[in-house]
Amino acid sequence: NAGVTQTPKFQVLKTGQSMTLQCAQDMNHNSMYWYRQDPGMGLRLIYYSASEGTTDKGEVPNGYNVSRLNKREFSLRLESAAPSQTSVYFCASSWRDWGTEAFFGQGTRLTVV
Amino acid sequence: GQQVMQIPQYQHVQEGEDFTTYCNSSTTLSNIQWYKQRPGGHPVFLIQLVKSGEVKKQKRLTFQFGEAKKNSSLHITATQTTDVGTYFCAGREALSGTYKYIFGTGTRLKVLA
Numbered sequence: 606n607a608g609v610t611q612t613p614k615f616q617v618l619k620t621g622q623s624m625t626l627q628c629a630q631d632m633n634h635n636s637m638y639w640y641r642q643d644p645g646m647g648l649r650l651i652y653y654s655a656s657e658g659t660t661d662k663g664e665v666p667n668g669y670n671v672s673r674l675n676k677r678e679f680s681l682r683l684e685s686a687a688p689s690q691t692s693v694y695f696c697a698s699s700w701r702d703w704g705t706e707a708f709f710g711q712g713t714r715l716t717v718v
Numbered sequence: 719g720q721q722v723m724q725i726p727q728y729q730h731v732q733e734g735e736d737f738t739t740y741c742n743s744s745t746t747l748s749n750i751q752w753y754k755q756r757p758g759g760h761p762v763f764l765i766q767l768v769k770s771g772e773v774k775k776q777k778r779l780t781f782q783f784g785e786a787k788k789n790s791s792l793h794i795t796a797t798q799t800t801d802v803g804t805y806f807c808a809g810r811e812a813l814s815g816t817y818k819y820i821f822g823t824g825t826r827l828k829v830l831a
Contacts, residue, residue: 638819640821645727646823646824647722647724647806647821647822647823647824648761648806648808648821649821650818650819650820650821653818663818664719664818664820695760695761697761704748704749704766704768706751706763706766707751707761707763707819708763709760709761709762710760711759711760712760
């Protein structure tokens with residue numbers, strides 16, 4: 606049972622570089638989310654996708670773009686990485702909206718130098 | 719915008735002592751969820767509360783949702799070393815019509831054997 610799979614697990618970028626964080630779930634969930642977690646802070650919602658074909662901004666969307674490629678996959682793109690984007694990124698999914706349990710991936714630890 | 723605060727930020731207890739974390743929202747919530755994150759891990763769903771004044775128990779854990787649906791608490795009786803981690807609440811603003819679940823700042827629990 607894979608659940609929610611994120612790749613890569615670790616990444617170091619130079620300022621200005623771009624990259625895409627991948628997320629896939631095998632639970633047939635409709636909703637998917639991207640969060641970032643900074644030291645000593647809670648999780649802040651970047652973007653979410655309530656269902657296939659829809660995406661919406663969360664609390665901290667600036668500097669990010671997302672693509673809901675299909676029901677299984679939801680990617681997060683950093684077009685021009687900045688040191689302020691150094692964080693741990695978590696992808697999550699749930700059956701419908703957040704009235705149901707959310708399952709998180711293992712996280713991607715991103716450092717921008 | 720909606721804000722969810724948790725207190726305390728940190729708590730050190732001796733094994734066997736009780737522990738409580740409080741979650742306070744600036745707006746009325748439709749429901750609230752609690753998650754636990756072990757050090758170096760990802761958030762794992764514990765429970766969801768929906769009704770005003772609701773109380774749920776899971777073994778040594780007791781969860782409460784306030785009458786006004788703006789606050790919640792998690793109480794652990796007789797803590798064990800396995801309870802170590804950060805506990806987060808996550809709430810959705812009532813009538814928001816969105817899927818934005820906002821996480822609290824978290825309470826980091828350390829249990830001293």
